[in-house]
Amino acid sequence: MDLFGIPAPLLFGQVLLGLINGAFYALLSLGLAVIFGMLNVINFTHGAQFMMGAFVAWMLLEWLGIGYWGALLLAPLIVGATGIIMERLMIARLYKLDHLYGLLLTFGLGLIIEGLFRNEFGSSGLPYRIPVELQGAWDLDFMFMPVYRGWVVLVAFVMCLATWLVIEKTKIGSYLRAATENPALVQAFGINVPRMMTLTYGAGVALAAFAGVLAAPIYSVNPQMGSNLIIIVFAVVVIGGMGSILGSVLTGFGLGIIEGLTKVFYPEASSTVIFVVMALVLLARPAALLGRS
Amino acid sequence: MDRRSLIIGGSALAGFSARAQAAPIRIGVLTDMSGPYRDPTGPGSVICTEQAVLEFGNRGLAVEVIRADHQNRPDVGANIARQWYDQGVDAIVDVPTSSVALAVNSIAREKNKVFLNSGAATSDLTGAQCSPNTVHFTYDTYMLARGTGAALTRAGGDSWYFITADYAFGHALQRDTSRFVEAGGGRVLGAARYPFPSTTDFSSFIVQAQASRAKVLGLANAGTDTANCIKQAREFGLTRNMKIAGLLLSFMEVHSLGLETCQGLVLSEPFYWNANDRTRAFTQRVRPRMPANAPPAQVQAGCYGVTLHYLKAVAELGAAAARADGRAVVAKMKAMPTDDDAFGPGRIREDGRKLHPCYLWEVKAPAQSTGAWDYYNLLATTPAEEAFRPLAEGNCPLVRS
Incomplete structure (x- = not known):
C-alpha cells in the first residue's frame, strides 16, 4: 500500500523516527518551560547546558571511568550545580527587569560556554558509545529499530510525566506555582522564595543535561551540538505556550513528527517547517496552543 | 575580529634595508574558527600558513599573517574579504565552505588580488567560475x-x-x-x-x-x-x-x-x-604548535604548501610588483613548478588547479x-x-x- 507515493511501512517508520526526535525536543523544552514558567527568564543557555551534559558524560567516562548509567545520574547533578551558581551570581539580579535582559544574558553565557568548550576540545567531536545493555536493534519488518532509540522515547516520556506530576500534583509544586503568581505573599508564609527559584533553575538545567547524556551515544558530542537544537526548542516552547509544561511536551512530540514527515517529502525544508508552524500558530492563536493570554 | 600578526624577515634581521621598510606582504587566513569545520581547518590553517612564512625565511620580504572567522556565511566572508583587500591584504588563504569561497573568488578577481584556496571543495572554482586570481590547492569535488x-x-x-x-x-x-x-x-x-x-x-x-x-x-x-x-x-x-x-x-x-x-x-x-618521510618531517616541524599537538590535516597542510609557493612567486617578482598585480603573481605561480614537503613536486595548471597525486586510504x-x-x-x-x-x-x- 502506498500513501502519497511512499510505501506505508516506510512512512510509518518515519513517523516513529520523528517521535524519537520529538522526545529530545520535549525533554529540552520541558526544562525551558519550567524555567520560564517559574522564573520568567527565557533561558538561552539551555543549548549549551544540553551540550555540557554530553561533555560531562564523556569526561566521567574518560577521566573517572564512570559509564553511561552513572553519568545519567551524575551529569545532571553536576551541570545543575553550575546552573545554580550561575543563577545566584547573575540571573537572580534580572528578575525584576524586562524579559529581554534575561534573554541577552543567557544567550551571551551560552556563546561563552560554547566557545570555552570549543577552545578546549575542538569542534569535530568526541566519541561516546551506546552502553552494552542498550546495543543492538529490533528488526521490525519495515525498518531496523535500534534499542537505544526506543529507550530514549521511554525515558523522555517518563521524565516529562514526572515533571508534570511534581509541578501540578505535589505540595512543592503548589508552592512553586503560588510563588509565580505572588512571590511576596508566599514569602510572607515563611517560604524561602529566592531559594526555591534557584533550585528551580538548577532543576531546569539538570533536565537539559539529562537530555545531553541521552544524546551523547547517538549524536556527535561537539560544542555546537546544542546551538542547532536550541532554536527549534525555543520554537517548541513558543508554540506550546510560554511556560506551559503540557503544551511544550505535546508540541515537542508533535513537531518531531511533522519534521520527520518533511524529511521524507521535501528534506530541504525540514528545518524551516518548524518556523512555518510557529508563524501559523501565532497568527491563529497569539496565546499559542496552551498558553495563558 | 580575531587577529594575530607575525612579522618576519626584513626589518628586524636585515638591517632595515629600504625594501624591508616598505609595506609588508599581508596574508589573511579566512577560515572557520567557530563552526563544524574548525578542527580540520581553523587555527591549524593559521599555524600552517605561519609555518610556511617561517620556513620561507628572510629573503628580504616582510610578511604579515592575519586571520578572521567567516562563520561559514558567504555574506560575512565576502565582507571581510572586501575589507581586507581594501586595507592592503594581498592574498587570502584557506576559505573552507564552498559558498564562501565562491564569493571570495569573485572579489579577488574584481580587485585584482590573490586567492589561495585550500579548504573549499567545489570544482567550480577551476571550472565555470575559474579566475586568473585564484589557485585551488588541496582537493576538489x-x-x-x-x-x-x-x-x-x-x-x-x-x-x-x-x-x-x-x-x-x-x-x-x-x-x-x-x-x-x-x-x-x-x-x-x-x-x-x-x-x-x-x-x-x-x-x-x-x-x-x-x-x-x-x-x-x-x-x-x-x-x-x-x-x-x-x-x-x-x-x-x-x-x-x-x-x-x-x-x-x-x-x-x-x-x-x-x-x-x-x-x-x-x-x-x-x-x-x-605517508612518507617528507610528510613526517613536515609534521614534526609544525606539530608542536598545532592545537592539541595533533598532526596537520590535509587542508591545513594545503595552506602551508600554497603559501610557501606564493611567497616563492612573490620573491621572484619583487614585493612591489606583486602587491600591485595579483594576476601577475598567480601567473608566476603557474609558471613555476611547485615543491613542498607536504605534497611533493607538482604544478599549477592554467585554470588554477594545483596537481599532485591523490591517495586512496x-x-x-x-x-x-x-x-x-x-x-x-x-x-x-x-x-x-x-x-x-x-x-x-x-x-x-x-x-x-
Whole structure:
C-alpha cells in the first residue's frame, strides 16, 4: 500500500523516527518551560547546558571511568550545580527587569560556554558509545529499530510525566506555582522564595543535561551540538505556550513528527517547517496552543 | 575580529634595508574558527600558513599573517574579504565552505588580488567560475569523487543513494560523484538534501537510504555532519548490507569517531601526515604548535604548501610588483613548478588547479593501529595528471581564450 507515493511501512517508520526526535525536543523544552514558567527568564543557555551534559558524560567516562548509567545520574547533578551558581551570581539580579535582559544574558553565557568548550576540545567531536545493555536493534519488518532509540522515547516520556506530576500534583509544586503568581505573599508564609527559584533553575538545567547524556551515544558530542537544537526548542516552547509544561511536551512530540514527515517529502525544508508552524500558530492563536493570554 | 600578526624577515634581521621598510606582504587566513569545520581547518590553517612564512625565511620580504572567522556565511566572508583587500591584504588563504569561497573568488578577481584556496571543495572554482586570481590547492569535488566514488563503483558498489548537504559544496560533490558512478556502469537511486548547518539527526535519511536498496550510501557532506551520519548509520545497522562512502571524510572525523566506528571505511586524501618521510618531517616541524599537538590535516597542510609557493612567486617578482598585480603573481605561480614537503613536486595548471597525486586510504582496525594518530593503510595512488578533472572538461573560460 502506498500513501502519497511512499510505501506505508516506510512512512510509518518515519513517523516513529520523528517521535524519537520529538522526545529530545520535549525533554529540552520541558526544562525551558519550567524555567520560564517559574522564573520568567527565557533561558538561552539551555543549548549549551544540553551540550555540557554530553561533555560531562564523556569526561566521567574518560577521566573517572564512570559509564553511561552513572553519568545519567551524575551529569545532571553536576551541570545543575553550575546552573545554580550561575543563577545566584547573575540571573537572580534580572528578575525584576524586562524579559529581554534575561534573554541577552543567557544567550551571551551560552556563546561563552560554547566557545570555552570549543577552545578546549575542538569542534569535530568526541566519541561516546551506546552502553552494552542498550546495543543492538529490533528488526521490525519495515525498518531496523535500534534499542537505544526506543529507550530514549521511554525515558523522555517518563521524565516529562514526572515533571508534570511534581509541578501540578505535589505540595512543592503548589508552592512553586503560588510563588509565580505572588512571590511576596508566599514569602510572607515563611517560604524561602529566592531559594526555591534557584533550585528551580538548577532543576531546569539538570533536565537539559539529562537530555545531553541521552544524546551523547547517538549524536556527535561537539560544542555546537546544542546551538542547532536550541532554536527549534525555543520554537517548541513558543508554540506550546510560554511556560506551559503540557503544551511544550505535546508540541515537542508533535513537531518531531511533522519534521520527520518533511524529511521524507521535501528534506530541504525540514528545518524551516518548524518556523512555518510557529508563524501559523501565532497568527491563529497569539496565546499559542496552551498558553495563558 | 580575531587577529594575530607575525612579522618576519626584513626589518628586524636585515638591517632595515629600504625594501624591508616598505609595506609588508599581508596574508589573511579566512577560515572557520567557530563552526563544524574548525578542527580540520581553523587555527591549524593559521599555524600552517605561519609555518610556511617561517620556513620561507628572510629573503628580504616582510610578511604579515592575519586571520578572521567567516562563520561559514558567504555574506560575512565576502565582507571581510572586501575589507581586507581594501586595507592592503594581498592574498587570502584557506576559505573552507564552498559558498564562501565562491564569493571570495569573485572579489579577488574584481580587485585584482590573490586567492589561495585550500579548504573549499567545489570544482567550480577551476571550472565555470575559474579566475586568473585564484589557485585551488588541496582537493576538489572531482578529485574526491574520482578517488572514492570510482573506486567503490569498481569494487561492485554499482547503486548509490546520497545524503547531501544542501549548498554549493554538497551539490557539486553529488554531481561529480554521480558522473563516476554512471560512467562505471552504476546507477544513482536517490538523494536526500538536508538543510546545512542546522541538521543533527540523520536517522530519517539513513532509513530512506536503506529502503532504496542501494549498495552504497554516498555522504556528500563534511565535518561533524559526516561524523553524525557515520555514527547513526552504524546505529541503524546500515553497514550490514550497504557500504558507506564518506566522500569528504578526513582524518579529523576519523579521529573524532574512533577507529572502532570507522574501521574499513575508504577515503581519499592527498595528504596524510604518515605517508612518507617528507610528510613526517613536515609534521614534526609544525606539530608542536598545532592545537592539541595533533598532526596537520590535509587542508591545513594545503595552506602551508600554497603559501610557501606564493611567497616563492612573490620573491621572484619583487614585493612591489606583486602587491600591485595579483594576476601577475598567480601567473608566476603557474609558471613555476611547485615543491613542498607536504605534497611533493607538482604544478599549477592554467585554470588554477594545483596537481599532485591523490591517495586512496582504508581506515585501520583498532588492532592494526600502532599508536595515536596512526589511522590509515594505503590502498592506491592516482598520479597527479589523472587525479583531477581534465582541463578540457572543466569549461574554464580562461582555457578557451
